[in-house]
Amino acid sequence: MRFNASSFLPLTPAEFQVLVALADGEKHGYAVIKEVARRTDGKVRIHTGTLYTIVKRFLSDGLIVESATRPDPALDDERRRYYRLTDRGRAVAVAEADRLSETLTQARAKLALKRA
Amino acid sequence: MPGRLFRALLMLLPAEFRADYGREMEATFRAEAAAETRTGRMRLWAATIVDLARTAPAEHLDILIRDLRFAARTMLRHPVHTATALVTLMLGIGAAVAMFAVINAVLLSPLPYRDAGGLVIVQEQRESDEPGSLGYLTFADLRERARSMSVMAAVTQSFANLAGDGQEPERVGAMRVSASYFPMIGVSPALGRGFSEAEDRPGEARRVAILSDALWRRRFAADPSIIGRPIAAGITTYVVVGVMPPGFRDLVAGRLYEGAEMWFPLGYDPAAPYACRTCRHVRVFGRLARGETAETAARELSGHVAALADAHPSEYDHPSIAVRRLSDFFLGPVRPVLLVLSFGVALLLLVACGNVANLQLLRTSERGQEVAVRAALGVTRIRLGRQLLTEALLLALMGGALGLAAAAACVRVVRAIGPAQLPRLENVAIDPPTAAMALACAIGCGVVFALVPLKHLRRRDAAAVLTGAGRRTDTADTWRLRALLVGGNVAMAAVLLVGAGLLVRSTIGLLAVEPGFRYDHILTMRVVLGGARYGSGPPEEQIRAVSTFYARALERARALPGVEAASAINMLPLGGGRDLYGLHIAGRPRANPEDAPNALRFVAHDGIFDALRIPILTGRVFDRRDAQGAPLVAVINRAAAQDLFPGEDPIGHQVMLGIPSAPARTIVGVVGDVRHEGLDEPPGYQVYVPHAQWAWAEPMMSLVVRTSGDPLQSAGAVRGLLRELDAMQPVTSVQRYDSVVGASTATRRFAASLLGVFALSALTLAVVGLYGALGVVVRQRQREIGIRLALGAAAGEIRRMVLKQGMRPAAGGLLLGLATALAAAGVLKTLLYGIEPRDPLTFAASTLVICVAALLACLLPATRAARVDPAAAIRE
Numbered sequence: 001m002r003f004n005a006s007s008f009l010p011l012t013p014a015e016f017q018v019l020v021a022l023a024d025g026e027k028h029g030y031a032v033i034k035e036v037a038r039r040t041d042g043k044v045r046i047h048t049g050t051l052y053t054i055v056k057r058f059l060s061d062g063l064i065v066e067s068a069t070r071p072d073p074a075l076d077d078e079r080r081r082y083y084r085l086t087d088r089g090r091a092v093a094v095a096e097a098d099r100l101s102e103t104l105t106q107a108r109a110k111l112a113l114k115r116a
Numbered sequence: 117m118p119g120r121l122f123r124a125l126l127m128l129l130p131a132e133f134r135a136d137y138g139r140e141m142e143a144t145f146r147a148e149a150a151a152e153t154r155t156g157r158m159r160l161w162a163a164t165i166v167d168l169a170r171t172a173p174a175e176h177l178d179i180l181i182r183d184l185r186f187a188a189r190t191m192l193r194h195p196v197h198t199a200t201a202l203v204t205l206m207l208g209i210g211a212a213v214a215m216f217a218v219i220n221a222v223l224l225s226p227l228p229y230r231d232a233g234g235l236v237i238v239q240e241q242r243e244s245d246e247p248g249s250l251g252y253l254t255f256a257d258l259r260e261r262a263r264s265m266s267v268m269a270a271v272t273q274s275f276a277n278l279a280g281d282g283q284e285p286e287r288v289g290a291m292r293v294s295a296s297y298f299p300m301i302g303v304s305p306a307l308g309r310g311f312s313e314a315e316d317r318p319g320e321a322r323r324v325a326i327l328s329d330a331l332w333r334r335r336f337a338a339d340p341s342i343i344g345r346p347i348a349a350g351i352t353t354y355v356v357v358g359v360m361p362p363g364f365r366d367l368v369a370g371r372l373y374e375g376a377e378m379w380f381p382l383g384y385d386p387a388a389p390y391a392c393r394t395c396r397h398v399r400v401f402g403r404l405a406r407g408e409t410a411e412t413a414a415r416e417l418s419g420h421v422a423a424l425a426d427a428h429p430s431e432y433d434h435p436s437i438a439v440r441r442l443s444d445f446f447l448g449p450v451r452p453v454l455l456v457l458s459f460g461v462a463l464l465l466l467v468a469c470g471n472v473a474n475l476q477l478l479r480t481s482e483r484g485q486e487v488a489v490r491a492a493l494g495v496t497r498i499r500l501g502r503q504l505l506t507e508a509l510l511l512a513l514m515g516g517a518l519g520l521a522a523a524a525a526c527v528r529v530v531r532a533i534g535p536a537q538l539p540r541l542e543n544v545a546i547d548p549p550t551a552a553m554a555l556a557c558a559i560g561c562g563v564v565f566a567l568v569p570l571k572h573l574r575r576r577d578a579a580a581v582l583t584g585a586g587r588r589t590d591t592a593d594t595w596r597l598r599a600l601l602v603g604g605n606v607a608m609a610a611v612l613l614v615g616a617g618l619l620v621r622s623t624i625g626l627l628a629v630e631p632g633f634r635y636d637h638i639l640t641m642r643v644v645l646g647g648a649r650y651g652s653g654p655p656e657e658q659i660r661a662v663s664t665f666y667a668r669a670l671e672r673a674r675a676l677p678g679v680e681a682a683s684a685i686n687m688l689p690l691g692g693g694r695d696l697y698g699l700h701i702a703g704r705p706r707a708n709p710e711d712a713p714n715a716l717r718f719v720a721h722d723g724i725f726d727a728l729r730i731p732i733l734t735g736r737v738f739d740r741r742d743a744q745g746a747p748l749v750a751v752i753n754r755a756a757a758q759d760l761f762p763g764e765d766p767i768g769h770q771v772m773l774g775i776p777s778a779p780a781r782t783i784v785g786v787v788g789d790v791r792h793e794g795l796d797e798p799p800g801y802q803v804y805v806p807h808a809q810w811a812w813a814e815p816m817m818s819l820v821v822r823t824s825g826d827p828l829q830s831a832g833a834v835r836g837l838l839r840e841l842d843a844m845q846p847v848t849s850v851q852r853y854d855s856v857v858g859a860s861t862a863t864r865r866f867a868a869s870l871l872g873v874f875a876l877s878a879l880t881l882a883v884v885g886l887y888g889a890l891g892v893v894v895r896q897r898q899r900e901i902g903i904r905l906a907l908g909a910a911a912g913e914i915r916r917m918v919l920k921q922g923m924r925p926a927a928g929g930l931l932l933g934l935a936t937a938l939a940a941a942g943v944l945k946t947l948l949y950g951i952e953p954r955d956p957l958t959f960a961a962s963t964l965v966i967c968v969a970a971l972l973a974c975l976l977p978a979t980r981a982a983r984v985d986p987a988a989a990i991r992e
Contacts, residue, residue, distance in 0.1 A: 029144040034151075047167035048145050049129075052137040053175060079143040 063089035205515025208468025210522030230302025277646030305358030318385035516558025535862030603929035610933025638853035639827035735785030902989025922974035
């Protein structure tokens with residue numbers, strides 16, 4: 001069956017943030033939370049319950065995979081798992097970004113029209 | 117500590133989720149917390165708790181939806197299994213819920229009165245009779261003296277003929293009640309007011325009435341200005357003072373009389389001849405004073421009545437007072453029947469559950485490999501259990517929904533054909549408590565269905581199943597469990613079969629009792645004459661007017677085509693009513709007249725013995741000679757003749773009815789005994805008096821018309837001639853006499869047929885269960901059987917082997933069932949007539965039926981086993 005990224009849209013803000021957080025490389029859960037908080041200046045905070053229900057769904061949908069590579073054992077916590085964005089996940093994230101961008105463009109155009 | 121708290125929080129999530137992510141979540145949370153300040157940690161905790169509380173239900177729902185989808189797919193893949201289970205559940209739950217609806221409406225719902233627990237009926241207990249009504253003067257004295265009662269009220273039956281307002285004449289049931297009656301039961305009129313004490317006195321003041329809501333709507337178009345308006349009822353004009361609330365059904369009137377749609381003040385004149393102590397025709401009720409019980413009240417009132425007996429020795433018969441709670445009085449007689457039926461329905465539900473559990477067990481053993489594969493793929497036992505539970509609950513809830521629908525249909529049938537003796541039958545409905553009962557039944561069944569296979573699953577070795585290379589296997593353990601279920605079902609079916617057998621035999625015996633008269637081809641209808649023509653003037657004129665009306669009506673009825681005989685009587689034998697009079701024999705005075713035996717008094721027209729085919733034993737019966745003013749005559753029954761005139765001819769003796777000073781009546785004939793109070797009740801003494809010769813006009817009579825064809829076909833003609841005679845007189849209770857007699861045995865027939873249906877259903881389920889279980893065994897042992905046959909075993913041996921395997925649990929169950937029935941048969945004692953609860957014939961017949969049924973169920977799989985092709989079976 002052909003993969004259709006738009007069938008996953010729209011994503012919730014938390015889902016989108018998780019995908020974006022993983023875009024520049026694999027991360028464990030805490031790193032994802034930290035990355036989201038950092039990138040949004042702490043405006044978006046994802047908590048454990050939400051994060052792992054998203055992780056579970058993305059794993060089963062094939063948007064992310066668990067990474068087999070682990071850091072140096074001295075730095076590693078064996079309870080942690082590392083997640084990596086798949087091509088599908090990246091496609092969904094891009095599609096969502098496009099959708100959001102288009103929404104923004106339309107909104108701005110309309111608002112500008114009103115202001116004028 | 118924070119770790120433990122977090123782990124406790126994680127319990128909100130499904131176990132499967134926790135197993136996958138629990139440890140990781142904890143590590144992440146710890147890392148988050150470590151990076152925070154003290155205040156930040158507090159905020160983090162709060163946010164995490166809210167987050168988990170929000171996400172956990174969604175996760176549970178997600179799993180539930182997946183499990184439901186899986187369960188639905190599984191059910192659709194096995195339509196026969198699913199349909200069998202659903203039909204079985206529908207039967208069990210439907211019967212249980214319908215029975216609960218009946219019990220809830222009849223027994224459990226509070227009586228329609230305020231604080232009904234404090235209401236009691238007060239009855240005079242005489243040595244020579246059952247507890248019953250009181251004379252008005254006894255009531256008046258007790259009311260004055262009783263300290264254990266906060267209030268007492270007396271009621272009598274009454275009727276009202278509503279006519280003359282341009283509408284069809286209508287007779288409505290009514291009651292005369294003390295002014296204290298409505299305050300006592302705690303129900304006030306919704307419109308207007310109740311009766312005042314002043315209205316409860318003899319004379320004009322009592323001419324007020326309260327209407328039921330239904331009558332007010334039906335007859336008076338719900339006109340609120342009815343209050344204060346006069347309405348004509350019979351010869352009296354009543355001023356309406358109140359209308360009762362909608363939905364108020366007076367249980368006292370409904371159970372003791374023929375319902376009430378109008379209430380009048382009792383207004384007894386203590387000086388009137390019918391207000392005496394021996395004229396026991398007021399029913400007395402009371403409300404217990406605070407801290408009093410029925411027993412303490414009975415003791416107190418018995419003391420008072422003993423004192424009254426000392427003061428009036430010739431008017432009491434060693435009296436005491438029986439006090440019973442109203443709920444016991446009204447519901448007590450039907451309680452045993454309903455309890456037995458509930459026990460029966462509970463057994464049926466258990467049998468249904470046992471069968472479905474057996475079916476589920478079969479499915480589990482068939483699904484062994486699928487389950488083992490899933491277990492090998494890492495599905496946890498808890499997850500597997502949850503899946504099974506969801507499947508079982510879905511099945512049970514669907515069965516429950518079907519059961520509820522079946523119960524709704526059953527309830528309609530019960531309301532239509534249920535015996536009139538069941539109080540509040542009209543209230544039986546599928547209401548929220550009944551629906552909750554259905555849900556509870558379904559959930560209970562679901563849990564049972566899930567537990568049985570689950571227990572079995574835990575014992576299975578996944579690897580063994582996997583290496584079984586796809587063959588369906590069944591352990592000895594499973595067969596034991598299945599045999600236990602089959603045996604249990606047979607045991608319960610046996611208990612039900614014995615119970616139903618006893619009731620059916622008892623009912624057949626009862627219906628075979630000779631009532632002493634013939635009730636086939638008879639049309640009956642009731643007429644109550646009202647109006648000035650019949651109810652005014654001196655008593656003699658009233659008697660003449662009333663008896664002449666009936667005599668003319670009967671003359672015309674006899675001339676109708678198809679009518680063989682016609683007469684009229686005040687109480688139809690077996691038609692209810694109890695009119696007892698002291699029977700005094702002239703020349704044989706008793707020291708205390710109250711010691712005289714009681715006799716049922718029938719007032720009848722000539723031809724009654726012919727119409728009812730009551731045999732004339734000696735002397736003659738009434739004829740035209742016995743008119744008003746002619747010498748007074750009476751006819752007595754065989755029992756009275758034999759007991760009261762042993763060794764002598766009663767003809768020519770004189771008797772007085774009621775009191776020794778009553779007019780003497782010469783006995784002119786003796787007729788056969790007639791059962792009146794029930795086919796299971798002895799006839800007692802009976803006296804028949806000509807209508808024209810009774811002491812007062814009896815305006816209410818039942819017409820008895822014997823026809824050559826269908827009695828109901830003559831109903832129109834008889835009604836027509838009554839209308840021609842007096843169009844203002846309402847006619848009620850037009851029915852065949854066999855319906856009247858049928859109603860007298862309705863409760864027993866109802867119980868016997870219901871228990872019979874339960875027993876047959878349980879037996880069918882048990883036998884089908886046995887057949888199914890044995891069929892599976894044969895299928896699974898096919899290879900072994902093939903080897904045995906190949907090694908030279910005879911087909912007969914194989915058949916015997918399978919038969920033995922099937923009959924063993926059946927026989928065990930049968931023995932257990934018979935032993936239980938033997939031990940519990942005593943509870944049926946009050947419901948049986950003419951047979952002992954341990955009736956050997958019933959036990960033997962039930963045993964035979966079960967043995968034959970079980971044998972038939974085993975025979976088919978056994979025959980199939982004997983026909984196994986050894987080569988094919990071994991190759992498989």
